[in-house]
Amino acid sequence: MTERDPQPSAASEPIPLIDLAAQHEALASELRQAFERVLASGSFILGPEVSAFEQEIAGYIGVPHALGVSSGTDALLLALMALGIGPGDEVIVPAFSFFATAGCVARLGARPVFADIESDSFNLDLEQAAKRVSPRSKAIIPVHLYGQLCDPAALRALGLPIVEDAAQALGAGRAEQQAGTLGEFGCFSFFPTKNLGALGDAGLLTTRDAELAKRARLLRAHGAEPKYHHALIGGNFRLDALQAAFLRAKLPSLPAWNAARRANAARYDQLFAAAALPDELLRTPAELQPGHIYHQYVIRTPPRAALQAHLREQRIGSEVYYPVPLHLQACFAYLGEGPGSHPRAERAALEALALPIYPELSAAQLERVASIVVDFLRKRT
Ligand SMILES: *Cc1c(COP(=O)(O)O)cnc(C)c1O
Numbered sequence: 200m201t202e203r204d205p206q207p208s209a210a211s212e213p214i215p216l217i218d219l220a221a222q223h224e225a226l227a228s229e230l231r232q233a234f235e236r237v238l239a240s241g242s243f244i245l246g247p248e249v250s251a252f253e254q255e256i257a258g259y260i261g262v263p264h265a266l267g268v269s270s271g272t273d274a275l276l277l278a279l280m281a282l283g284i285g286p287g288d289e290v291i292v293p294a295f296s297f298f299a300t301a302g303c304v305a306r307l308g309a310r311p312v313f314a315d316i317e318s319d320s321f322n323l324d325l326e327q328a329a330k331r332v333s334p335r336s337k338a339i340i341p342v343h344l345y346g347q348l349c350d351p352a353a354l355r356a357l358g359l360p361i362v363e364d365a366a367q368a369l370g371a372g373r374a375e376q377q378a379g380t381l382g383e384f385g386c387f388s389f390f391p392t393k394n395l396g397a398l399g400d401a402g403l404l405t406t407r408d409a410e411l412a413k414r415a416r417l418l419r420a421h422g423a424e425p426k427y428h429h430a431l432i433g434g435n436f437r438l439d440a441l442q443a444a445f446l447r448a449k450l451p452s453l454p455a456w457n458a459a460r461r462a463n464a465a466r467y468d469q470l471f472a473a474a475a476l477p478d479e480l481l482r483t484p485a486e487l488q489p490g491h492i493y494h495q496y497v498i499r500t501p502p503r504a505a506l507q508a509h510l511r512e513q514r515i516g517s518e519v520y521y522p523v524p525l526h527l528q529a530c531f532a533y534l535g536e537g538p539g540s541h542p543r544a545e546r547a548a549l550e551a552l553a554l555p556i557y558p559e560l561s562a563a564q565l566e567r568v569a570s571i572v573v574d575f576l577r578k579r580t
Pocket residue numbers: 270271272273296297299300342364366367387388389390400401402
């Protein structure tokens with residue numbers, strides 16, 4: 200053995216919240232081939248690459264109709280447009296989610312009606328949602344937040360058309376209860392940091408209903424049929440061929456990535472359980488429905504700001520999803536749902552903290568994150 204410079208200690212290396220470079224390095228030749236194929240084809244918007252992707256992902260999800268669209272946000276907007284939602288209508292949404300869940304409702308002139316989340320999972324509390332149903336309710340948007348399905352039976356029992364915000368849940372659930380198959384529409388995002396990420400913006404709309412699929416397909420391209428003849432007012436919600444090709448290169452890896460995320464979550468759960476910290480300091484994510492895919496591993500910790508600052512000092516990535524509940528966003532002040540309206544959502548906004556959970560995270564890295572969190576919180580007992 201020759202003498203080498205000492206390796207920088209692994210203990211001091213930064214651990215990001217997500218490492219896309221590692222993912223793309225492993226698939227570099229597939230991604231380059233995808234690019235070359237599209238470049239040579241001369242077909243850049245929709246076309247055979249998008250159709251092939253739609254078929255492959257429909258097969259993966261187990262749904263008859265899948266439409267590639269421009270983003271997860273546009274999938275939600277298109278779903279609501281296809282259901283004919285507009286002024287005078289109400290749509291029930293959780294008070295705690297990414298902005299697009301409620302923004303899309305308001306953009307169509309309809310009213311987002313917020314309902315609080317569960318105390319253990321971060322998903323819509325369907326008893327709270329039931330209380331907000333009115334004769335004007337035209338749909339409900341359950342969000343499978345962080346990769347965990349909302350309870351499908353309880354959801355259907357509300358009797359409203361269901362538009363799933365499954366942006367964080369591709370591959371979540373099992374068999375007949377797969378995200379994207381529960382109701383009228385399923386909406387997915389391929390934002391680069393999602394479990395399946397494009398190299399840009401991209402999304403997907405799924406449905407089991409052939410008529411709704413047809414309507415959404417028309418609305419995806421200005422409602423034109425035939426070309427330049429418009430019976431419906433749609434938009435430009437089309438998916439690029441290039442993004443479809445990149446997504447086709449990545450899709451076969453998704454089951455293994457999701458399994459790695461689940462394994463990482465199980466390891467965190469084990470390490471945090473062994474630390475036996477009081478609930479007032481640390482609550483690990485509750486798994487209430489089968490097939491959580493851990494888009495994020497989100498702990499609840501009241502001393503969040505201090506813990507996050509400490510993690511930042513140690514160069515460990517973490518993120519707050521989301522710091523402001525939807526009903527308290529300035530743009531929704533006109534709805535009059537002030538502080539105290541949805542206490543669990545408000546509490547989650549103060550306590551939720553996402554830790555690194557990405558598939559390429561090594562066992563040693565994960566253990567280091569867990570021990571830094573535990574050591575920090577233990578000092579506060
Ligand atoms: C990412 C996300 C969206 C929006 O998806 P984009 O592709 O970024 O438009 C919507 N809802 C939730 C819950 C998301 O996480």
